[in-house]
Amino acid sequence: MHEKINELRFDSKSAQEFFVKKLAYVIGPKQLKKLLEEGHVIVVDIRDPEQYKEGHIPTAISIPKHEIDKNIDKLSKDKLTIVYGCSEYCSAAAFACLTLADYEYPCVMMNGGYNAWSEFYRFAVVKED
Numbered sequence: 001m002h003e004k005i006n007e008l009r010f011d012s013k014s015a016q017e018f019f020v021k022k023l024a025y026v027i028g029p030k031q032l033k034k035l036l037e038e039g040h041v042i043v044v045d046i047r048d049p050e051q052y053k054e055g056h057i058p059t060a061i062s063i064p065k066h067e068i069d070k071n072i073d074k075l076s077k078d079k080l081t082i083v084y085g086c087s088e089y090c091s092a093a094a095f096a097c098l099t100l101a102d103y104e105y106p107c108v109m110m111n112g113g114y115n116a117w118s119e120f121y122r123f124a125v126v127k128e129d
Contacts (some may be wrong), residue, residue: 025097025108029117032057032082033112040062042081044068046096053128057084057117060126065092068099077105084110084117 008014015123027035035041036059043060045052052062063071065085075081081100085093093109100107110117 026111027082027108028111029121029123032084032117033121033123035080035082040079042075042079044075044081044083044096045114046083046085046092051086051114053127054120055127056114058124058126060084060091065096069103072100072103072105075100075105079106081105081107082110083107085113086114087115 032043033110036057045056045060046065047056047062047064048064050058056062059075062070063074079100083093083096083100085096089113091111093113096108097107112120113124117123
C-alpha cells in the first residue's frame with residue numbers, strides 16, 4: 001500500500017475534514033424524503049427523458065446531465081437543489097452538481113440515485129404516460 005495513503009488513514013484530523021465535507025454535499029434517499037416533506041428544495045433528475053418518464057422521484061424535474069447549463073433558469077439560488085442519476089455507480093450526478101456549483105447554485109447529490117429510491121427503499125415514484 002502506498003505509504004501516504006496509510007499515513008492519511010491514521011490522520012484523524014484529515015479524516016474529520018473529509019467526512020464533514022462529504023456529508024455536506026451528499027445525502028441519502030431517507031434524507032431526501034424528509035427534505036421533500038419539509039419543502040423548499042428542488043429535485044433534478046439528470047437521467048435521459050425516457051428514463052424519467054418510466055419513473056421518477058415526486059416533484060423532480062427532468063434536466064438531462066448534458067443540458068444542465070442550458071436549463072439553469074429552472075433552478076433557484078434560494079433553494080437547495082438535489083441532483084440524482086441512475087444508481088450509486090453513476091458519476092453524472094457529481095458532474096451535474098459541479099456545474100451547478102460553478103454557477104453558484106447550492107446543491108447536493110443523492111447517493112444511490114433513482115435505483116436506491118425506488119428499489120432499495122421502495123419510496124413512491126411518479127410515472128408519465
